[in-house]
Amino acid sequence: MSEKVVTRFAPSPTGFMHVGGVRTALYAYLWAKKNKGTFILRIEDTDKEREVLGSVEHIMECLDWLGIKEDEGPSADGPNGPYIQSERLEIYKKYAQILIDKGLAYPDPYTEDEVNEFREQTELAGKPFLYREHRLEKFEEWHGAVPLRFKVPEIKSYHWHDVVWGDLSAGPEALDDFILIKSDGYPTYNFAHIVDDIEMGITHVMRGQEFISSTPKFLAIYEALEIEPPAFVTLPPIMAPDGKKKLGKRDGAKDVLDYKRDGYLPETMINYLAMLGFNPGGEKEIFERDELIEIFDLNKIHRAGAKWDDEKLDWMNKEHIKMLSTLELEENIFKYLPEDLWNPKIVPLITERISKFGDVKEMFERGELDYFYKTPEYAKAKLIYKDTAVDRISQNLSQSLDALSKLDEKDFTKENIKNSLMQIADKLKNRGELLHPIRFALSGLDKSPDPFIIAEILGKNETLARLQKAI
Numbered sequence: 383m384s385e386k387v388v389t390r391f392a393p394s395p396t397g398f399m400h401v402g403g404v405r406t407a408l409y410a411y412l413w414a415k416k417n418k419g420t421f422i423l424r425i426e427d428t429d430k431e432r433e434v435l436g437s438v439e440h441i442m443e444c445l446d447w448l449g450i451k452e453d454e455g456p457s458a459d460g461p462n463g464p465y466i467q468s469e470r471l472e473i474y475k476k477y478a479q480i481l482i483d484k485g486l487a488y489p490d491p492y493t494e495d496e497v498n499e500f501r502e503q504t505e506l507a508g509k510p511f512l513y514r515e516h517r518l519e520k521f522e523e524w525h526g527a528v529p530l531r532f533k534v535p536e537i538k539s540y541h542w543h544d545v546v547w548g549d550l551s552a553g554p555e556a557l558d559d560f561i562l563i564k565s566d567g568y569p570t571y572n573f574a575h576i577v578d579d580i581e582m583g584i585t586h587v588m589r590g591q592e593f594i595s596s597t598p599k600f601l602a603i604y605e606a607l608e609i610e611p612p613a614f615v616t617l618p619p620i621m622a623p624d625g626k627k628k629l630g631k632r633d634g635a636k637d638v639l640d641y642k643r644d645g646y647l648p649e650t651m652i653n654y655l656a657m658l659g660f661n662p663g664g665e666k667e668i669f670e671r672d673e674l675i676e677i678f679d680l681n682k683i684h685r686a687g688a689k690w691d692d693e694k695l696d697w698m699n700k701e702h703i704k705m706l707s708t709l710e711l712e713e714n715i716f717k718y719l720p721e722d723l724w725n726p727k728i729v730p731l732i733t734e735r736i737s738k739f740g741d742v743k744e745m746f747e748r749g750e751l752d753y754f755y756k757t758p759e760y761a762k763a764k765l766i767y768k769d770t771a772v773d774r775i776s777q778n779l780s781q782s783l784d785a786l787s788k789l790d791e792k793d794f795t796k797e798n799i800k801n802s803l804m805q806i807a808d809k810l811k812n813r814g815e816l817l818h819p820i821r822f823a824l825s826g827l828d829k830s831p832d833p834f835i836i837a838e839i840l841g842k843n844e845t846l847a848r849l850q851k852a853i
């Protein structure tokens with residue numbers, strides 16, 4: 383490819399970012415990075431009625447969390463700015479003027495009510511409404527108070543190529559005299575995004591399927607302006623877990639920042655989202671950012687919708703957690719714990735039992751970490767040991783207490799603890815009558831992590847005190 387690759391992510395600030403939006407951004411980013419090109423973030427805020435306050439900040443926070451960093455955008459100035467459409471109105475007017483001068487744009491002579499009436503009439507007659515059938519022969523001059531419409535120059539079928547979908551076409555009914563600039567002075571999406579894609583030198587447009595049906599309109603504008611359109615890369619939909627419909631809020635489509643709050647790693651999210659609609663081939667599924675950039679290939683984006691799968695996401699997150707350093711694990715885990723539990727020794731015990739860091743908070747709230755800082759209660763003992771001779775258990779615990787009290791405090795490590803306890807256990811008919819009670823005495827839980835590690839973490843004094851209390 384000789385020309386420099388320029389991609390863009392062009393969200394409208396109309397609500398929270400969902401996973402589909404982020405995947406679009408990710409693909410545009412990966413393709414730009416792979417080709418040493420430019421990735422632009424552009425905010426498409428020309429529909430003032432649908433705008434939701436705070437969306438722009440939200441979009442930026444999502445991208446920032448995931449490390450999908452734009453080369454140019456509202457907070458990374460560059461030669462193609464401004465990057466917010468509402469600040470580019472003069473540019474759209476300039477392009478509108480080009481179309482007016484060519485006789486390809488005209489002021490809407492009808493009121494909204496009149497247009498609605500045309501629509502109702504045609505629909506009553508069972509036909510699709512086309513504004514162009516009401517176009518007048520002669521146009522007035524446009525002064526901006528009414529919508530400016532595109533005059534579709536030629537009513538014809540369009541054929542075009544989509545990088546993912548191959549050859550596509552649409553008949554003349556897809557063409558209409560759509561609005562370029564509204565009476566409030568803002569351009570429509572249909573017009574503004576084309577002007578911007580041209581001005582910003584976009585080479586590849588990644589976006590969702592919902593734009594395929596409007597593509598003939600876009601192509602008609604490119605033709606009218608005598609400019610080659612960019613490559614269209616239409617991404618497959620993300621499907622609900624049942625695979626039957628698009629992923630919607632009701633099937634668990636969440637705000638991307640919910641995944642941040644739940645303690646998923648950004649590395650997991652980009653790995654997971656990249657694979658959702660793209661298949662590099664081969665068995666490997668875990669990729670780091672640089673590897674994703676390396677393997678990403680437009681020709682391997684598939685057409686079939688990809689199913690959202692929370693279990694897979696959790697599995698992937700566990701795999702990425704395994705790749706973290708001790709320090710990173712501590713940082714992530716301690717975020718969810720009160721300060722008196724910030725003991726590096728508990729980190730491995732927690733790590734093996736979580737799939738996302740938010741689980742740490744839940745473990746804590748369910749009391750599963752209480753034994754690290756609270757002496758356990760043994761009320762459940764009767765239930766757990768109902769078939770075992772209680773005096774044998776307390777005898778075993780007493781022997782353990784004796785053995786452990788002989789260990790020096792500085793030698794109170796899990797290896798030494800294990801050695802001295804196993805010496806006793808090996809002499810018993812049933813080792814379980816010592817090992818389980820030790821676990822229970824130290825944690826107050828029927829199932830807990832390795833009791834020798836717990837003893838080391840608790841230290842000699844606390845371990846002995848708990849054994850004594852349990853006895």
Ligand code: GLU
Nearest residue numbers: 392393394426575588589
């Ligand atoms: N502003 C459009 C949206 O958020 C972008 C579509 C496009 O990428 O062209 O859906």
